[in-house]
Amino acid sequence: MKSIVFIETVRYGAAKDALEASMELGYAPVLLTGKQSIAKEADQWHKNGLVYCIELSEDMIREVLDELLREGRQLQAIISFIDPYVSMAARLSNEYCQTALSANSMCCMEDKHRTRNALESLGVNPVYTTLAEDSLRTVSFPAVIKSSFSKASRDVYLLRTKKELEAACYKLTARQRDVVILLEEYVDGLQYIVEVIVNEGLPQIIAVVAQDVTDHGKFIVTGYSIGNVPPEEKWNQLQILLEQIVELLQVERASFHMELRLTSIGWKVIELNPRMAGFTMNQMIYEAYGINLAKEIVRLHIGEVPQLEKNRECAVYTYCMTTELCGFFHGVSGVMEAAAQSGVTSVQVHAKVGELIGPAMSMGQRYGYVMASGDNVEQARKRAMEAARLITFYIEEV
Template sequence: MVGMQTIVFIGSNKSGTSREALITSTEMGYFTVLLTDRKKFIQQRDEFPEVQRMMFVENLFEKGKVFSIVHDLEQEGKQICAIISFIDPFVSYAGRLSQAWGFGRGNLSIEALSVMEDKNRFRSHLKGLPVSPQFSVIPFDEPIDKLIKEFEGSFPLILKSPVSNGSKDVLLVHTFNELSEGLQVLKKGFPKIDILMEEYLVGPQYLIEVMVVNGEISIIAVIEQEILNGNRFIITGYMFPALLNMEENETLELAVISIIRELELINGTCHLEMRYVNSQWKLIEINPRMSGGAMNRIIQEGTGINLVKETIKLFIGIEPILEKSFMKYVYAKYLIVEAKGKLMKVTGKNRALKHEGIKEVFVKPKKGAVLREPRCNGGSVCLCYCCC
């Protein structure tokens, strides 16, 4: 007798793509298990009705603990189809466990996914491509005096932690004082980790969603991003499809293909952030997963593709269906606060939904939450409008 088909998810956020993956898994008929390191989720268990089993794991990288849980599930008669993660830094880790323990048939390109999880590694891996900006990896113990001589005349510059995401720990610096302060901030948050320094690129920025199946590269969506002015790179809007001319589209496709092939990604998903600078495409970031937030909804409203569902299918060895049913314009807008304060109430949601074209108005924080100006994407977001 075949046991109930089960998918084990490592980590999730309360909303966005990773949460949609849990819901989609259950809708596809799988017994859905979530391993989380967030005690608050356990306390809010009733708010996750789509999850059949939720378990707290203090350190999700503790393979022995994860294996013990998976073994117990099998002893109960569950048939494990895959171990999956839609959030950093667990994507390649989950895939590695799934393959090592014989689950799933997705044959993911684990090494390529692992390279994408570390900004220093992917920069070094892709340094020979024209899409790569100028960069330096600064050893954590590098004296600031040496940097002053090396980077004189190079400002402005970008400082990044190699292991953060969502534009967290990405700093724009204009002077040596800001450089010194920025390095101190990052070294305090990430002790003994080398810091990435890049040239600052000026130009419109785009997000590109990609899925690769048996070496065939599919560009699912190209979306223009609106970025909040300031020293941190907060995305406040998404416009699909991006309005590019034929030459821009063709050169973007060639640039994306060159990156995917250099990484040797044969099976997997990723999203890239690229800027068009002086008629050249430059890679800002790449992550081994689809983008979070409202991205799945944007793509589904714009093309008919449920990319979360097709990604799950890829992970468990089922052929994804990536044909677009239609093409519609979609715009998503994030409203953020500009000062710290307590959220008393949000009004106008129902009025907004009555406007033609509005598909969703999503309020992320709860009443009473303390909001502040965001320091990363996903932080202190108040509303998300999805329109088409």
């Protein structure tokens, strides 16, 4: 039986979409997860799907892969859309499945410090240093401090005072004593995600997604939009930058996304991630262009040519729901009304009854979203925001 192995998943987003896409492509998915909550939902799986709940160490993963081979499974690829398993999955895929993925390039992207060093010659890094006593004495505010293996907004802090710097240093070094800590200048400007696929060394931009970011100590994205393309000059600069990055990192076959800020002096790289962005990214790209990017990434990993032609083009906006209150979530109203509004394509609430929720200190503390399409971003944003106003969270404050 031809199978694709996935290392870890989530309940929604690109990782889940890729699992479903593997079935559509005719393969039996095998999921390795460290989450018992995911494993308990195995009965919802395709009849040919398998779920293993294991410690996601390389040794344990290899044991399962060897067992699958002994059972006669024909492994076509090993894939992960989840940090920190992306490059390991690609390396194991090359070994077990004879794929030709750029595992070393992915490994470099997973390490923010290595990425900064690799891109040094391009002049697109913010001013940065590694954490040391002398750097603390000379830092200019505002500044950003992050773990070299930070994930999304976790382990990334915006600093405006020396006191905030000292507190963030303590948090990061207490949890990650052996990890390099980066101290960077704060870069002002519009922030974008750029989704990229590289096949046979040729990079292709799939989508440029603008982000609405709040920066009250943590960087939380509260909105995403597709439709406002950067001016032609900046677009051309972006294309050149992408080609330079692919050449420097020796990327031949991979998907990744760049987080960039467009400043008064050009593009600055915030970070590279060797996977597709999560949350609603795959759904947004599908609504905007008719491309199921998660599915095409699976094609890429199994050695096929991704099908990336747009069959439509419209603007899409996603509003992310957060709360300023702290308390127990008791329910929600207005979801059906919001979903029925003109242009609204999806409404989801991720908070669970009885869950303690509060102001977002990480991307995982966004409790749902409203997605809408339109002729332009302004119309799509207006539709999403108006629909979101119909939704009420019931919270017992503590």
